[in-house]
Amino acid sequence: MITWNQLIWEIYPYLMLVIFLIGHIYRFNTNQSMWRKKAQNLLEKKDIRWEIKLFHFGILVIFLGHVVGLLFPITILRGIGFSDKVYHSFAIYFGGFFGIVTFIAIALLVIRRFMIRQFRVNSSISQFMVGILLFLIIGTGIYATVYSSNTSTFDYRKIIGPWVRLLITFRPNSELMVHAPLIYQIHVLLSFALVGISPFTGLIHGWSMPIEYLHKRKLMKKR
Template sequence: MTMLNQFLWVIYPYLCLAIFVVGHIFRYRTDQFNWTAKSSEFIEKKRLMAGSLLFHLGVIPVFFGHVSGLGIPKSWMRAFGVDDHIYHIGAVYIGGIFGAMTLIGMLILTARRFTMKNVRRLSSASDLAVNALLLIIVCMGMFATLVTNAVRPEFDYRETISVWFRGLFMLRPDASLMTDVPLSFKLHALLGFGILAFWPFSRLVHVWSVPLNYMGRSYILYRKNKTTRREG
Protein backbone atom coordinates (compact mmCIF):
# COMPACT_ATOMS: atom_id res chain seq x y z
CA MET A 1 0.00 0.00 0.00
CA THR A 2 2.90 2.36 0.68
CA MET A 3 4.24 1.89 -2.84
CA LEU A 4 0.76 2.35 -4.31
CA ASN A 5 0.24 5.53 -2.29
CA GLN A 6 3.60 6.87 -3.45
CA PHE A 7 2.64 6.22 -7.06
CA LEU A 8 -0.89 7.66 -6.83
CA TRP A 9 -0.10 10.76 -4.81
CA VAL A 10 3.49 11.58 -5.81
CA ILE A 11 4.60 9.97 -9.08
CA TYR A 12 1.25 10.13 -10.90
CA PRO A 13 0.59 13.86 -10.27
CA TYR A 14 4.11 14.83 -11.37
CA LEU A 15 3.79 12.61 -14.44
CA CYS A 16 0.49 14.28 -15.39
CA LEU A 17 1.93 17.77 -14.86
CA ALA A 18 4.99 16.91 -16.98
CA ILE A 19 2.78 15.61 -19.81
CA PHE A 20 0.63 18.75 -19.50
CA VAL A 21 3.63 21.08 -19.99
CA VAL A 22 5.64 19.07 -22.53
CA GLY A 23 2.48 18.04 -24.42
CA HIS A 24 1.43 21.66 -24.93
CA ILE A 25 4.87 22.63 -26.21
CA PHE A 26 4.92 19.66 -28.60
CA ARG A 27 1.36 20.31 -29.80
CA TYR A 28 2.04 23.99 -30.42
CA ARG A 29 5.26 23.33 -32.32
CA THR A 30 3.86 20.54 -34.50
CA ASP A 31 0.12 21.12 -34.82
CA GLN A 32 -0.70 24.84 -34.68
CA PHE A 33 -3.30 24.65 -37.42
CA ASN A 34 -5.46 22.31 -35.31
CA TRP A 35 -5.04 24.36 -32.13
CA THR A 36 -8.77 24.97 -31.88
CA ALA A 37 -12.12 23.39 -31.14
CA LYS A 38 -14.10 22.35 -34.18
CA SER A 39 -17.41 24.18 -34.12
CA SER A 40 -20.63 22.22 -34.49
CA GLU A 41 -22.83 25.30 -34.14
CA PHE A 42 -24.00 25.08 -37.74
CA ILE A 43 -25.45 21.61 -37.01
CA GLU A 44 -27.32 22.45 -33.81
CA LYS A 45 -27.35 25.74 -31.90
CA LYS A 46 -29.96 25.77 -29.11
CA ARG A 47 -28.55 23.01 -26.91
CA LEU A 48 -24.99 24.11 -27.61
CA MET A 49 -25.72 27.65 -26.42
CA ALA A 50 -27.62 26.52 -23.32
CA GLY A 51 -25.08 23.90 -22.30
CA SER A 52 -22.04 26.03 -23.07
CA LEU A 53 -23.43 29.06 -21.20
CA LEU A 54 -24.28 27.05 -18.07
CA PHE A 55 -20.97 25.20 -18.13
CA HIS A 56 -18.78 28.29 -18.52
CA LEU A 57 -20.75 30.39 -16.01
CA GLY A 58 -20.42 27.56 -13.50
CA VAL A 59 -16.90 26.28 -14.12
CA ILE A 60 -15.11 29.64 -13.75
CA PRO A 61 -16.27 30.22 -10.12
CA VAL A 62 -15.70 26.51 -9.42
CA PHE A 63 -12.13 26.82 -10.68
CA PHE A 64 -11.39 29.82 -8.46
CA GLY A 65 -13.08 28.01 -5.57
CA HIS A 66 -10.65 25.14 -6.05
CA VAL A 67 -7.74 27.57 -6.23
CA SER A 68 -8.69 29.21 -2.93
CA GLY A 69 -9.56 25.94 -1.18
CA LEU A 70 -6.43 24.08 -2.26
CA GLY A 71 -3.94 26.91 -2.55
CA ILE A 72 -4.71 29.11 0.46
CA PRO A 73 -3.93 27.64 3.91
CA LYS A 74 -6.69 27.59 6.51
CA SER A 75 -4.67 29.85 8.82
CA TRP A 76 -4.48 32.51 6.11
CA MET A 77 -8.25 32.38 5.65
CA ARG A 78 -8.77 32.89 9.37
CA ALA A 79 -6.31 35.79 9.36
CA PHE A 80 -8.49 37.49 6.72
CA GLY A 81 -11.57 36.97 8.90
CA VAL A 82 -12.99 33.95 7.07
CA ASP A 83 -13.71 31.45 9.83
CA ASP A 84 -14.51 27.77 9.24
CA HIS A 85 -18.29 28.29 9.35
CA ILE A 86 -18.27 31.02 6.71
CA TYR A 87 -15.88 29.02 4.54
CA HIS A 88 -18.09 25.93 4.84
CA ILE A 89 -21.16 27.90 3.74
CA GLY A 90 -19.29 29.27 0.74
CA ALA A 91 -17.76 25.93 -0.24
CA VAL A 92 -20.89 23.81 0.13
CA TYR A 93 -23.78 26.12 -0.72
CA ILE A 94 -22.30 28.69 -3.12
CA GLY A 95 -19.94 26.10 -4.56
CA GLY A 96 -22.86 23.68 -4.85
CA ILE A 97 -24.88 26.19 -6.89
CA PHE A 98 -22.09 26.83 -9.38
CA GLY A 99 -21.23 23.15 -9.39
CA ALA A 100 -24.83 22.30 -10.27
CA MET A 101 -24.71 24.82 -13.13
CA THR A 102 -21.51 23.19 -14.38
CA LEU A 103 -23.05 19.72 -14.10
CA ILE A 104 -26.26 20.64 -15.93
CA GLY A 105 -24.22 22.32 -18.67
CA MET A 106 -22.02 19.24 -19.03
CA LEU A 107 -25.04 16.94 -19.14
CA ILE A 108 -26.56 18.99 -21.97
CA LEU A 109 -23.29 19.15 -23.93
CA THR A 110 -22.48 15.46 -23.43
CA ALA A 111 -25.98 14.31 -24.36
CA ARG A 112 -25.85 16.55 -27.44
CA ARG A 113 -22.51 15.15 -28.57
CA PHE A 114 -23.40 11.50 -27.99
CA THR A 115 -27.06 11.44 -29.09
CA MET A 116 -27.12 13.74 -32.12
CA LYS A 117 -25.91 11.74 -35.11
CA ASN A 118 -24.44 14.65 -37.08
CA VAL A 119 -22.65 16.10 -34.06
CA ARG A 120 -21.25 12.68 -33.18
CA ARG A 121 -19.98 12.22 -36.73
CA LEU A 122 -18.13 15.52 -36.53
CA SER A 123 -16.59 14.54 -33.18
CA SER A 124 -13.27 12.75 -32.87
CA ALA A 125 -12.58 10.02 -30.34
CA SER A 126 -10.78 12.55 -28.12
CA ASP A 127 -13.82 14.88 -28.25
CA LEU A 128 -16.06 12.12 -26.93
CA ALA A 129 -13.49 11.12 -24.31
CA VAL A 130 -13.10 14.72 -23.08
CA ASN A 131 -16.85 15.16 -22.69
CA ALA A 132 -17.23 11.88 -20.82
CA LEU A 133 -14.21 12.51 -18.57
CA LEU A 134 -15.27 16.07 -17.71
CA LEU A 135 -18.77 14.85 -16.87
CA ILE A 136 -17.39 12.17 -14.53
CA ILE A 137 -15.06 14.70 -12.84
CA VAL A 138 -17.92 17.14 -12.26
CA CYS A 139 -20.19 14.34 -10.96
CA MET A 140 -17.51 13.19 -8.51
CA GLY A 141 -16.94 16.76 -7.37
CA MET A 142 -20.64 17.30 -6.72
CA PHE A 143 -20.92 13.96 -4.92
CA ALA A 144 -17.93 14.81 -2.72
CA THR A 145 -19.27 18.29 -1.95
CA LEU A 146 -22.89 17.43 -1.22
CA VAL A 147 -22.91 13.77 -0.14
CA THR A 148 -19.50 12.99 1.36
CA ASN A 149 -19.43 16.25 3.33
CA ALA A 150 -22.87 15.39 4.76
CA VAL A 151 -21.95 11.79 5.61
CA ARG A 152 -18.53 12.67 7.03
CA PRO A 153 -18.86 16.21 8.44
CA GLU A 154 -15.73 15.74 10.52
CA PHE A 155 -13.54 15.45 7.42
CA ASP A 156 -11.74 18.66 6.48
CA TYR A 157 -10.01 18.51 3.11
CA ARG A 158 -8.06 21.68 3.95
CA GLU A 159 -6.08 19.68 6.51
CA THR A 160 -5.33 16.78 4.16
CA ILE A 161 -5.88 17.28 0.41
CA SER A 162 -4.94 20.96 0.42
CA VAL A 163 -1.72 20.37 2.36
CA TRP A 164 -0.81 17.47 0.03
CA PHE A 165 -1.60 19.58 -3.04
CA ARG A 166 0.54 22.51 -1.94
CA GLY A 167 3.32 20.09 -1.06
CA LEU A 168 3.47 18.95 -4.68
CA PHE A 169 4.36 22.45 -5.86
CA MET A 170 6.80 22.99 -3.01
CA LEU A 171 8.50 19.70 -4.00
CA ARG A 172 7.65 18.22 -0.60
CA PRO A 173 4.77 15.83 -1.37
CA ASP A 174 3.46 13.73 1.52
CA ALA A 175 1.44 10.75 0.27
CA SER A 176 0.41 9.79 3.82
CA LEU A 177 -1.90 12.82 3.96
CA MET A 178 -4.18 11.11 1.41
CA THR A 179 -4.46 7.78 3.25
CA ASP A 180 -7.71 8.49 5.11
CA VAL A 181 -9.28 10.78 2.52
CA PRO A 182 -12.77 9.60 1.39
CA LEU A 183 -12.86 7.73 -1.91
CA SER A 184 -14.96 10.36 -3.71
CA PHE A 185 -12.34 13.05 -3.03
CA LYS A 186 -9.54 10.69 -4.09
CA LEU A 187 -11.24 9.87 -7.40
CA HIS A 188 -11.97 13.54 -8.03
CA ALA A 189 -8.31 14.41 -7.50
CA LEU A 190 -6.97 11.54 -9.63
CA LEU A 191 -9.36 12.30 -12.48
CA GLY A 192 -8.46 15.98 -12.24
CA PHE A 193 -4.80 15.22 -12.80
CA GLY A 194 -5.80 12.78 -15.54
CA ILE A 195 -7.58 15.50 -17.50
CA LEU A 196 -4.43 17.64 -17.22
CA ALA A 197 -2.42 14.86 -18.92
CA PHE A 198 -5.06 14.50 -21.62
CA TRP A 199 -5.46 18.27 -22.13
CA PRO A 200 -2.69 18.93 -24.73
CA PHE A 201 -4.01 16.21 -27.03
CA SER A 202 -7.65 17.31 -27.03
CA ARG A 203 -9.87 20.24 -27.97
CA LEU A 204 -9.25 21.71 -24.52
CA VAL A 205 -6.22 23.54 -25.90
CA HIS A 206 -8.62 26.16 -27.26
CA VAL A 207 -8.78 27.55 -23.71
CA TRP A 208 -5.39 29.18 -24.34
CA SER A 209 -6.56 30.78 -27.58
CA VAL A 210 -8.74 33.52 -26.10
CA PRO A 211 -8.48 36.41 -28.59
CA LEU A 212 -7.61 39.11 -26.06
CA ASN A 213 -5.75 41.14 -28.70
CA TYR A 214 -9.06 41.53 -30.53
CA MET A 215 -10.11 44.29 -28.12
CA GLY A 216 -7.05 46.41 -28.85
CA ARG A 217 -6.65 45.83 -32.54
CA SER A 218 -7.13 48.60 -35.12
CA TYR A 219 -10.44 49.05 -36.85
CA ILE A 220 -10.88 47.42 -40.21
CA LEU A 221 -11.73 50.06 -42.80
CA TYR A 222 -13.98 49.23 -45.69
CA ARG A 223 -13.92 51.54 -48.70
CA LYS A 224 -16.25 51.49 -51.61
CA ASN A 225 -14.51 50.66 -54.86
CA LYS A 226 -15.64 53.24 -57.41
CA THR A 227 -15.19 52.10 -60.96
CA THR A 228 -15.49 54.39 -63.91
CA ARG A 229 -17.17 53.22 -67.03
CA ARG A 230 -15.66 53.98 -70.35
CA GLU A 231 -17.89 54.19 -73.29
CA GLY A 232 -16.36 53.64 -76.65
Protein backbone atom coordinates in the same frame (compact mmCIF):
# COMPACT_ATOMS: atom_id res chain seq x y z
CA MET B 1 11.05 0.35 -3.08
CA ILE B 2 8.16 2.49 -4.31
CA THR B 3 4.87 1.70 -2.62
CA TRP B 4 1.46 1.70 -4.30
CA ASN B 5 0.46 4.87 -2.46
CA GLN B 6 3.64 6.67 -3.56
CA LEU B 7 2.99 5.61 -7.16
CA ILE B 8 -0.56 6.99 -7.12
CA TRP B 9 -0.15 10.12 -4.98
CA GLU B 10 3.42 11.18 -5.70
CA ILE B 11 4.58 9.87 -9.09
CA TYR B 12 1.28 9.87 -11.01
CA PRO B 13 0.47 13.59 -10.44
CA TYR B 14 3.94 14.69 -11.58
CA LEU B 15 3.75 12.36 -14.59
CA MET B 16 0.47 13.96 -15.68
CA LEU B 17 1.91 17.46 -15.20
CA VAL B 18 5.02 16.61 -17.23
CA ILE B 19 2.86 15.23 -20.05
CA PHE B 20 0.74 18.39 -19.83
CA LEU B 21 3.79 20.64 -20.21
CA ILE B 22 5.64 18.68 -22.89
CA GLY B 23 2.42 17.98 -24.79
CA HIS B 24 1.54 21.67 -24.99
CA ILE B 25 5.04 22.62 -26.10
CA TYR B 26 4.93 19.95 -28.80
CA ARG B 27 1.49 20.93 -30.07
CA PHE B 28 2.41 24.62 -30.03
CA ASN B 29 5.53 24.00 -32.11
CA THR B 30 3.94 21.60 -34.59
CA ASN B 31 0.42 22.85 -35.38
CA GLN B 32 -0.20 26.19 -33.71
CA SER B 33 -2.42 27.31 -36.60
CA MET B 34 -4.82 24.46 -35.85
CA TRP B 35 -5.36 25.85 -32.34
CA ARG B 36 -6.84 29.07 -33.66
CA LYS B 37 -8.88 27.38 -36.37
CA LYS B 38 -10.48 24.98 -33.88
CA ALA B 39 -11.04 27.74 -31.37
CA GLN B 40 -12.81 29.87 -33.94
CA ASN B 41 -15.03 26.94 -34.94
CA LEU B 42 -15.92 26.34 -31.32
CA LEU B 43 -16.95 29.95 -30.83
CA GLU B 44 -19.23 29.76 -33.85
CA LYS B 45 -21.30 26.71 -32.81
CA LYS B 46 -24.58 28.54 -32.36
CA ASP B 47 -26.58 25.37 -31.67
CA ILE B 48 -24.77 24.77 -28.38
CA ARG B 49 -23.53 28.27 -27.61
CA TRP B 50 -25.54 28.81 -24.41
CA GLU B 51 -24.47 25.44 -22.96
CA ILE B 52 -20.83 26.22 -23.75
CA LYS B 53 -21.03 29.67 -22.17
CA LEU B 54 -22.79 28.26 -19.11
CA PHE B 55 -20.16 25.56 -18.77
CA HIS B 56 -17.21 27.93 -19.16
CA PHE B 57 -18.60 30.40 -16.65
CA GLY B 58 -19.38 27.67 -14.14
CA ILE B 59 -16.04 25.92 -14.50
CA LEU B 60 -14.22 29.25 -14.01
CA VAL B 61 -16.04 29.87 -10.72
CA ILE B 62 -15.33 26.30 -9.59
CA PHE B 63 -11.65 26.63 -10.52
CA LEU B 64 -11.29 29.84 -8.52
CA GLY B 65 -13.01 28.16 -5.57
CA HIS B 66 -10.53 25.29 -5.75
CA VAL B 67 -7.63 27.74 -5.83
CA VAL B 68 -8.84 29.42 -2.64
CA GLY B 69 -9.69 26.18 -0.85
CA LEU B 70 -6.57 24.22 -1.77
CA LEU B 71 -3.78 26.80 -2.04
CA PHE B 72 -4.66 29.08 0.88
CA PRO B 73 -4.01 27.55 4.32
CA ILE B 74 -6.84 27.65 6.85
CA THR B 75 -4.92 30.09 9.05
CA ILE B 76 -4.76 32.67 6.23
CA LEU B 77 -8.49 32.40 5.52
CA ARG B 78 -9.30 32.74 9.21
CA GLY B 79 -6.97 35.74 9.40
CA ILE B 80 -8.92 37.63 6.72
CA GLY B 81 -12.26 36.92 8.36
CA PHE B 82 -13.36 33.59 6.83
CA SER B 83 -14.28 31.42 9.79
CA ASP B 84 -14.65 27.69 9.19
CA LYS B 85 -18.45 27.99 9.39
CA VAL B 86 -18.57 30.86 6.88
CA TYR B 87 -16.17 29.13 4.51
CA HIS B 88 -18.04 25.82 4.53
CA SER B 89 -21.41 27.53 4.08
CA PHE B 90 -20.03 29.51 1.16
CA ALA B 91 -18.42 26.43 -0.39
CA ILE B 92 -21.52 24.27 -0.01
CA TYR B 93 -24.20 26.72 -1.16
CA PHE B 94 -22.33 28.99 -3.58
CA GLY B 95 -19.94 26.33 -4.84
CA GLY B 96 -22.66 23.70 -4.89
CA PHE B 97 -24.92 25.93 -6.98
CA PHE B 98 -22.29 26.55 -9.63
CA GLY B 99 -21.28 22.90 -9.49
CA ILE B 100 -24.83 21.84 -10.35
CA VAL B 101 -25.09 24.47 -13.09
CA THR B 102 -21.82 23.29 -14.64
CA PHE B 103 -22.86 19.65 -14.29
CA ILE B 104 -26.13 20.32 -16.12
CA ALA B 105 -24.25 22.11 -18.90
CA ILE B 106 -21.70 19.33 -19.43
CA ALA B 107 -24.43 16.70 -19.18
CA LEU B 108 -26.38 18.40 -22.00
CA LEU B 109 -23.23 18.69 -24.11
CA VAL B 110 -22.38 15.01 -23.60
CA ILE B 111 -25.94 13.91 -24.34
CA ARG B 112 -25.96 15.98 -27.55
CA ARG B 113 -22.66 14.48 -28.62
CA PHE B 114 -23.90 10.93 -28.10
CA MET B 115 -27.54 11.24 -29.16
CA ILE B 116 -27.56 13.73 -32.06
CA ARG B 117 -26.09 12.25 -35.21
CA GLN B 118 -24.72 15.56 -36.54
CA PHE B 119 -22.59 16.00 -33.43
CA ARG B 120 -21.74 12.31 -33.08
CA VAL B 121 -20.31 11.78 -36.58
CA ASN B 122 -18.26 14.97 -36.38
CA SER B 123 -16.79 14.15 -32.96
CA SER B 124 -13.44 12.52 -32.32
CA ILE B 125 -12.67 9.87 -29.71
CA SER B 126 -10.82 12.48 -27.67
CA GLN B 127 -13.94 14.68 -27.55
CA PHE B 128 -15.98 11.80 -26.17
CA MET B 129 -13.24 11.09 -23.61
CA VAL B 130 -13.07 14.71 -22.47
CA GLY B 131 -16.85 14.94 -22.15
CA ILE B 132 -17.09 11.78 -20.08
CA LEU B 133 -14.14 12.76 -17.89
CA LEU B 134 -15.56 16.22 -17.21
CA PHE B 135 -18.94 14.69 -16.45
CA LEU B 136 -17.36 12.30 -13.92
CA ILE B 137 -15.06 14.93 -12.39
CA ILE B 138 -17.85 17.45 -11.84
CA GLY B 139 -20.21 14.72 -10.67
CA THR B 140 -17.78 13.38 -8.08
CA GLY B 141 -17.04 16.97 -7.04
CA ILE B 142 -20.72 17.61 -6.34
CA TYR B 143 -21.00 14.34 -4.43
CA ALA B 144 -17.91 15.29 -2.40
CA THR B 145 -19.54 18.64 -1.60
CA VAL B 146 -22.66 16.87 -0.36
CA TYR B 147 -20.43 14.50 1.63
CA SER B 148 -18.72 17.47 3.28
CA SER B 149 -22.08 19.00 4.21
CA ASN B 150 -23.23 15.78 5.89
CA THR B 151 -20.12 14.98 7.94
CA SER B 152 -17.92 16.90 10.30
CA THR B 153 -15.18 14.27 10.39
CA PHE B 154 -13.42 15.32 7.19
CA ASP B 155 -12.18 18.71 6.04
CA TYR B 156 -10.43 18.57 2.67
CA ARG B 157 -8.54 21.76 3.53
CA LYS B 158 -6.66 19.84 6.23
CA ILE B 159 -5.65 16.89 4.03
CA ILE B 160 -6.01 17.55 0.30
CA GLY B 161 -4.99 21.21 0.62
CA PRO B 162 -1.64 20.44 2.29
CA TRP B 163 -1.08 17.56 -0.16
CA VAL B 164 -1.51 19.92 -3.13
CA ARG B 165 0.74 22.57 -1.61
CA LEU B 166 3.45 19.97 -0.90
CA LEU B 167 3.21 18.77 -4.52
CA ILE B 168 3.73 22.33 -5.74
CA THR B 169 6.80 22.76 -3.54
CA PHE B 170 8.19 19.35 -4.65
CA ARG B 171 7.76 17.75 -1.24
CA PRO B 172 5.06 15.15 -2.01
CA ASN B 173 3.50 13.26 0.88
CA SER B 174 1.36 10.32 -0.16
CA GLU B 175 0.37 9.56 3.43
CA LEU B 176 -1.97 12.56 3.45
CA MET B 177 -4.18 11.29 0.63
CA VAL B 178 -4.42 7.82 2.13
CA HIS B 179 -6.72 9.29 4.79
CA ALA B 180 -9.02 11.06 2.30
CA PRO B 181 -12.45 9.49 1.60
CA LEU B 182 -12.69 7.43 -1.58
CA ILE B 183 -14.90 9.96 -3.40
CA TYR B 184 -12.22 12.64 -2.97
CA GLN B 185 -9.50 10.26 -4.15
CA ILE B 186 -11.47 9.41 -7.29
CA HIS B 187 -12.13 13.12 -7.93
CA VAL B 188 -8.41 13.95 -7.68
CA LEU B 189 -7.26 11.01 -9.84
CA LEU B 190 -9.77 11.83 -12.59
CA SER B 191 -8.75 15.50 -12.49
CA PHE B 192 -5.08 14.65 -13.04
CA ALA B 193 -6.05 12.26 -15.83
CA LEU B 194 -7.78 15.17 -17.57
CA VAL B 195 -4.67 17.30 -17.08
CA GLY B 196 -2.55 14.60 -18.70
CA ILE B 197 -4.66 14.07 -21.82
CA SER B 198 -5.56 17.74 -22.35
CA PRO B 199 -2.69 18.59 -24.78
CA PHE B 200 -3.97 15.89 -27.15
CA THR B 201 -7.62 16.94 -27.05
CA GLY B 202 -9.78 19.94 -27.83
CA LEU B 203 -8.99 21.35 -24.38
CA ILE B 204 -5.78 22.73 -25.83
CA HIS B 205 -7.86 25.27 -27.74
CA GLY B 206 -8.79 26.90 -24.46
CA TRP B 207 -5.44 28.68 -24.58
CA SER B 208 -6.21 30.29 -27.92
CA MET B 209 -9.93 30.92 -27.44
CA PRO B 210 -9.48 34.10 -25.33
CA ILE B 211 -7.06 35.52 -27.91
CA GLU B 212 -9.34 34.59 -30.78
CA TYR B 213 -12.38 36.01 -28.99
CA LEU B 214 -10.66 39.34 -28.28
CA HIS B 215 -9.42 39.46 -31.87
CA LYS B 216 -12.97 39.01 -33.19
CA ARG B 217 -14.31 41.69 -30.84
CA LYS B 218 -11.60 44.08 -32.05
CA LEU B 219 -12.50 43.46 -35.69
CA MET B 220 -16.19 44.02 -34.96
CA LYS B 221 -15.46 47.39 -33.35
CA LYS B 222 -13.51 48.53 -36.40
CA ARG B 223 -16.44 47.85 -38.71
